[in-house]
Amino acid sequence: MKQTFSLIAAKRPRLSALAAASALVLLSACASQHGITSHATVKAIAELTGVEKLAQAQNSWPDTQWATQIGGKPLQELIDTALADNPGLQAATTRIDAARALRTVVRAYQKPGLALSAGSTYQRFTEHGLVPPPLAGTYDTDNSVTLGTSYEFDFWNKHSAELRAVLSQEKMAEAERQSARLSLSTAIARTWLQLARQYQQLALSEQQLQLRQELDGLTARRVKAGLDNETDVQQSLLQLSALKNEINSWHEAIALSRNQLAALLGAGPERGQQIAIPQLSLKADVTVPSNLQLDLLGRRPDLVAARWRLEAGQSEVDLARTQFYPNVSISAFIGLSSLGLDNFVKSGSTIVGAGPALHMPIFAGDRLRAQLTSKVASYDAAVATYNQSLIEAIHEVADQVQNIQGASKQSQQQMLSLHAAQATVQLAQKRYEAGIANQLPVLLAKSALIGQQKLATDLSIRYSDSQINLIKALGGGYDMNPELASLPALANQTSLPSISKSTSEGAQ
Known part of the structure; x- marks a missing residue:
């Protein structure tokens, strides 16, 4: 019984996500x-x-x-x-x-978009936040360089x-x-x-x-x-x-x-x-x-010209219909991030991320x-x-x-x-x-x-x-x-x- 309960608990996050997604679909x-x-x-x-x-x-x-x-x-x-x-x-x-x-x-x-972003901010780090000692309470730079890409799937044309x-x-x-x-x-x-x-x-x-x-x-x-x-x-x-x-x-x-x-x-x-x-x-x-x-x-x-105007109008109607459906996109990035320039180019400063995004029209009928x-x-x-x-x-x-x-x-x-x-x-x-x-x-x-x-x-x-x-x-x-x-x-x-x-x- 304990093992069964553990299996259900492990699946609960997935079930919750599925339920939430289903609710959003119904709302849209x-x-x-x-x-x-x-x-x-x-x-x-x-x-x-x-x-x-x-x-x-x-x-x-x-x-x-x-x-x-x-x-x-x-x-x-x-x-x-x-x-x-x-x-x-x-x-x-x-x-x-x-x-x-x-x-x-x-x-x-x-086409997939590709963007490069970089930033360096000199600041004082709080002593009551996520930054641990000895950096907490000191002044230093927060540095990052990322190369990101994104792509929106055209499921609805x-x-x-x-x-x-x-x-x-x-x-x-x-x-x-x-x-x-x-x-x-x-x-x-x-x-x-x-x-x-x-x-x-x-x-x-x-x-x-x-x-x-x-x-x-x-x-x-x-x-x-x-x-x-x-x-x-x-x-x-x-x-x-x-x-x-x-x-x-x-x-x-x-x-x-x-x-x-x-x-x-x-x-x-x-x-x-x-x-x-x-x-x-x-x-x-x-x-x-x-x-x-x-x-x-x-x-x-x-x-x-008038006939092409009709074709453009029909395409705009089709485009307006696609707004009723969800948009699905995926984005990814890779780069460097560190507190202080002395650690910026070290391998431990590498950051990598990827994931999907879902946009759905809710209460916009x-x-x-x-x-x-x-x-x-x-x-x-x-x-x-x-x-x-x-x-x-x-x-x-x-x-x-x-x-x-x-x-x-x-x-x-x-x-x-x-x-x-x-x-x-x-x-x-x-x-x-x-x-x-x-x-x-x-x-x-x-x-x-x-x-x-x-x-x-x-x-x-x-x-x-x-x-x-x-x-x-x-x-x-x-x-x-x-x-x-x-x-x-x-x-x-x-x-x-x-x-x-x-x-x-x-x-x-």
């Missing part, structure tokens, strides 16, 4: 995650369009050098300069650097969730920078395009002014001859004044466009004055494919649940934002396709009007040369022709502007990170309204 279990789940669903393109998934598209449109097809080398050089010097893009780059640094920090936590979160944030920052680059590039191209329009319209308005002055001279002679009255003179003066105001407005618009281009280039207004007059051919066309696929939306950097609820709510908000962005992107692409089709059809009709105006000028010129009619019908026909040329110019610019908008809506040639290629919201695809070859040529 009170921090329940029950009922805290996400109810958001990431939408897919096929779901929004009602079209089943098609075969993988092979479209590589648009090309990253799309600006060359619109404005040639001068426009591409402007864009390249802006991408190198714009302060906004430099700020986006610093955000990427910060995300990469955070990734390095998180990865460092996944805490560090993995942290790493996934920061990696997603880094990819998100990269996509956001590309989105900023695309916005800047298309803004420069559209402003450059408007500058080309303004110069073309200015030239046509000046031609109209010259014709109006000739008409005024002819009207004055006709009034003097009694063929017209003073009302015709005043009407002519009104039209002349309107043309001069129009020319002044074009000069103002040109100056403002140059200032805007300078700002986009990250330079002062004087830089805008150095930009050469855009030379845009009416046949400029980026050759939109006849059968675009909506899977090209997966190359939109803003959507890619409300805080942990609130923290998890916040992360889930943030994730749901990110899903809602992404879904809304996807819907807007689909409609934006479809709208730009319709704009291109509309501009192309109107251009076809405008070409008919332009040819008719040219024929009218030729007929009036022949009648004048034959002496059948005076010069007035010729001047009026030429003025009408210039009016048709103005309309044709505006439609051509609108067609090219819609092409730029479509390029932006489809990502501008941005190559999506292959890690996202299989994500459902970016993998499903369907066809856009077709743009036939004859339609795209109509705007030329």
Whole structure:
């Protein structure tokens, strides 16, 4: 009986430790995650369009050098300069650097840490403590040097969730920078395009002014001859004044466009004055494919950034869930410790230690649940934002396709009007040369022709502007990170309204 009692007494410390550990586990279990789940669903393109998934598209449109097809080398050089010097893009780059640094920090936590500590304290040792005579009551140094290490076991994938979160944030920052680059590039191209329009319209308005002055001279002679009255003179003066105001407005618009281009280039207004007059051919066309696929939306950097934001949010939710579980770590150290420097380097001063540590959340259920609820709510908000962005992107692409089709059809009709105006000028010129009619019908026909040329110019610019908008809506040639290629919201695809070859040529 005595032997049995001794065995139970020997096991009592182990039983007590086990009971204490079990009690802690039960206490931590009170921090329940029950009922805290996400109810958001990431939408897919096929779901929004009602079209089943098609075969993988092979479209590589648009090309990253799309600006060359619109404005040639001068426009591409402007864009390249802006991408190198714009302060906004430099700020986006610093955000990427910060995300990469955070990734390095998180990865460092996944490895065992090693630290060296040393200390030497000169002090008086108490006579009523643990220090024995003859040191008790004397002054001496307390010295120590230790080399320690520690490692936290990732049983619940805490560090993995942290790493996934920061990696997603880094990819998100990269996509956001590309989105900023695309916005800047298309803004420069559209402003450059408007500058080309303004110069073309200015030239046509000046031609109209010259014709109006000739008409005024002819009207004055006709009034003097009694063929017209003073009302015709005043009407002519009104039209002349309107043309001069129009020319002044074009000069103002040109100056403002140059200032805007300078700002986009990250330079002062004087830089805008150095930009050469855009030379845009009416046949400029980026050759939109006849059968675009909506899977090209997966190359939109803003959507890619939003998708990485979802991945980061999901990782943060997973990280918040790991806070409900205990953390287990192990630490060890080796070193020297002594009272007095004379014994410091002796073998008897060696100290060695190792042991595990357990950290468990007790009476923290409300805080942990609130923290998890916040992360889930943030994730749901990110899903809602992404879904809304996807819907807007689909409609934006479809709208730009319709704009291109509309501009192309109107251009076809405008070409008919332009040819008719040219024929009218030729007929009036022949009648004048034959002496059948005076010069007035010729001047009026030429003025009408210039009016048709103005309309044709505006439609051509609108067609090219819609092409730029479509390029932006489809990502501008941005190559999506292959890690996202299989994500459902970016993998499903369907066809856009077709743009036939004859339609795209109509705007030329």
